[in-house]
Amino acid sequence: ARNSRLPPGPPALPLFGNLLWLRHSAADVEPLLLKLFDRYGPAVTLRMGSRLAIFVSDRRLAHAALVGSGAVTLANRPQAATSSLLGVTDNIITRADYGPLWRLLRRNLVAETLHPSRVRLFAPARSWVRGVLLDKLRAGGVAGDDGATPGDAMEAFRYTMFCLLVLMCFGERLDEPAVRAIEEAERAWLLYISHEMSVFFFFPSITKHVFRGRLRTARALRRRQMELFVPLINARREYKQQLKEGHAAASETTFQHSYVDTLLDITLPDEKHRHLTDDEIVTLCSEFLTAGTDTTSTGLQWIMAELVKNPAVQERLHAEIVATCGGEDDAGEVPEEAVHRMPYLKAVILEGLRKHPPGHFVLPHKAAEDMDVGGYLIPKGATVNFMVAEMGRDATEWERPMEFVPERFLEGGDGAGVDMTGTRGIRMMPFGVGRRICAGLSIAMLHLEYFVANMVREFEWKEAPGHEVEFEEKREFTTVMKKPLRPRLVPRRT
Numbered sequence: 001a002r003n004s005r006l007p008p009g010p011p012a013l014p015l016f017g018n019l020l021w022l023r024h025s026a027a028d029v030e031p032l033l034l035k036l037f038d039r040y041g042p043a044v045t046l047r048m049g050s051r052l053a054i055f056v057s058d059r060r061l062a063h064a065a066l067v068g069s070g071a072v073t074l075a076n077r078p079q080a081a082t083s084s085l086l087g088v089t090d091n092i093i094t095r096a097d098y099g100p101l102w103r104l105l106r107r108n109l110v111a112e113t114l115h116p117s118r119v120r121l122f123a124p125a126r127s128w129v130r131g132v133l134l135d136k137l138r139a140g141g142v143a144g145d146d147g148a149t150p151g152d153a154m155e156a157f158r159y160t161m162f163c164l165l166v167l168m169c170f171g172e173r174l175d176e177p178a179v180r181a182i183e184e185a186e187r188a189w190l191l192y193i194s195h196e197m198s199v200f201f202f203f204p205s206i207t208k209h210v211f212r213g214r215l216r217t218a219r220a221l222r223r224r225q226m227e228l229f230v231p232l233i234n235a236r237r238e239y240k241q242q243l244k245e246g247h248a249a250a251s252e253t254t255f256q257h258s259y260v261d262t263l264l265d266i267t268l269p270d271e272k273h274r275h276l277t278d279d280e281i282v283t284l285c286s287e288f289l290t291a292g293t294d295t296t297s298t299g300l301q302w303i304m305a306e307l308v309k310n311p312a313v314q315e316r317l318h319a320e321i322v323a324t325c326g327g328e329d330d331a332g333e334v335p336e337e338a339v340h341r342m343p344y345l346k347a348v349i350l351e352g353l354r355k356h357p358p359g360h361f362v363l364p365h366k367a368a369e370d371m372d373v374g375g376y377l378i379p380k381g382a383t384v385n386f387m388v389a390e391m392g393r394d395a396t397e398w399e400r401p402m403e404f405v406p407e408r409f410l411e412g413g414d415g416a417g418v419d420m421t422g423t424r425g426i427r428m429m430p431f432g433v434g435r436r437i438c439a440g441l442s443i444a445m446l447h448l449e450y451f452v453a454n455m456v457r458e459f460e461w462k463e464a465p466g467h468e469v470e471f472e473e474k475r476e477f478t479t480v481m482k483k484p485l486r487p488r489l490v491p492r493r494t
C-alpha cells in the first residue's frame with residue numbers, strides 16, 4: 001500500500017470533522033455522497049476527527065475490495081457504541097470481527113437453521129404466515145371501491161415477516177399480542193440505538209457523562225428485550241430436555257426445530273469452551289429478527305408497488321403462476337416447491353432488488369490492516385462502505401436502469417445469468433458480496449418468491465384512486481417508500 005493514496009474528500013474541520021456526521025447515519029448523507037463522487041471520483045473519504053469513513057461507488061473497486069485478494073483484510077466490523085457503553089455483547093454475526101467466533105456463529109446460522117434441509121422444516125410455518133398475510137391484506141385492501149382508505153400494505157408485510165422470523169427463532173407460534181410486543185420492543189431498541197446512540201459513536205469518552213439519561217433509557221429498552229426473550233429461550237431449554245427424555249411432542253404451535261435450539265448447543269472456541277450466555281443468546285435472536293424482517297418486508301413493498309405500476313408484468317407473472325400451479329385448486333396456495341420452477345418470478349424479484357435494494361449501503365466494514373484497492377489506500381481502522389443502490393442503477397451498466405423490466409434477467413437480456421454473490425464480478429449487490437455477504441440470502445429469496453407469488457395469485461394489485469404509487473424514497477432502517485403503498489386488491493378467485 002506504499003504508493004497508494006487515500007481517496008480524496010472534503011477537508012475536515014479539526015476535532016469535529018464533518019459536523020454533519022454527528023447527526024446523521026451513512027444513508028442520511030446519501031445525496032451528499034452522490035455529489036462528492038461527481039467531484040472526487042469513485043472513492044471518497046470523509047473524516048471525523050481522526051476517524052476515516054471511506055465510500056466506494058465503483059463496482060470494480062468494490063469487487064477488488066470485497067472479493068479480491070484483500071477481501072479478508074476488509075472483513076472486520078467497527079465496534080458498536082452499544083458494546084462499549086452498555087456492555088451489550090459484540091458476539092453476534094453482524095458485529096464480530098473476522099475470526100473463529102464469527103465463523104462459528106455464522107456457520108451455525110447458515111448450516112443449522114438456514115440449510116435447505118432445515119428450511120424445509122419451516123414450510124408449514126410459511127404456509128401459515130401466508131394465510132395471516134392474505135387475511136391482513138384482505139382486511140385492508142379489498143374494500144378500495146367504497147372510497148375507504150385502503151390499508152398500508154407495508155404494515156401487513158412487516159407484521160407477517162415478523163411472525164415468521166419469531167417462529168423460526170423461538171420455535172413457537174405466538175399469538176398476535178405476543179408477536180406485537182416483541183416487534184415493538186425490537187423497534188424501540190433499534191430506533192434508539194440508530195438515532196440516539198449515534199452521538200456516542202463519535203465521542204464516547206465525553207458523552208458517557210453528558211448523556212447519562214440517554215443511557216438509562218437504552219438500558220431500560222434492553223431490559224425489556226431480556227424480559228420478553230428469556231422466558232421463550234427457557235421454554236426451549238425445557239422442550240429440548242423433554243425431547244431428550246423422550247416425552248416432548250411437536251404440536252400446531254410448537255415446532256421441532258428453532259434457531260434458539262442451535263444457539264443452546266454452541267460451545268465457544270475460546271479456552272473455556274463455555275456455552276453462550278443468555279445475554280448473548282438474546283442479542284443473537286434480536287439480530288436474527290432484525291436482519292430478516294425489515295429487509296424482506298421492504299423488498300416486498302417495492303416489488304408489489306412495481307407490479308401495481310406495471311400491469312403487463314403482473315399479468316405475465318400471473319400467467320406463469322397459473323401455468324405452473326394449474327387453475328384454481330382448493331387450497332389456492334402456490335406451493336413453495338413450485339416457485340423454483342418459475343423463471344419469470346425470479347426475474348421479477350431480481351429486478352426489484354436491483355432497482356430498489358432494501359439497504360442502499362452494506363453494513364460498515366473495517367480494514368484490519370492498511371490495504372491497497374485499485375491504487376487507493378485504505379488505512380488500517382478506516383470504515384468502508386459501498387453504494388449498493390448506485391451500482392444497480394448505473395446507466396453505463398444497465399439499459400434503461402430506472403425502468404422495471406424483469407425481462408432483462410431472462411435469456412438474452414442485459415442481466416441474464418447475473419451472479420448475486422459477485423464472485424466473478426459485481427453487477428448488483430443487494431446482499432453485499434464476499435466474506436460478509438448476507439447469511440440469509442437464499443432464505444430471503446425464498447421468502448420474496450413465495451410471498452410475491454401467493455399475493456399475485458390471490459389478488460390483482462391495482463392503483464387505488466387517490467393513492468397513486470410514487471417511487472420517492474425514505475430512509476428508515478432500510479430505504480422504504482416515502483408514501484406507503486396502499487393498493488386496491490381485487491380477488492382473483494371467487
Ligand code: HEM
Pocket residue numbers: 093094095106109288291292293295296299357358359361362363364430431432433435436437438439440441443444
Ligand atoms: C431481502 C432480504 C435481505 C436483504 C436485502 C439483506 C441484505 C443484507 C446486507 C446488505 C448485508 C450486509 C453485507 C455486508 O456487510 O457486506 C446483510 C448481512 C446479513 N444478513 Fe441479510 N438481508 C436480507 C435478509 C436476511 C435474512 C432473512 C437473514 C436471516 C434470517 C439475514 C441475515 C443476515 C446476517 C446474519 C448478516 C450479517 C453477515 C455477516 O456480517 O457476516 N438477512 N444482509
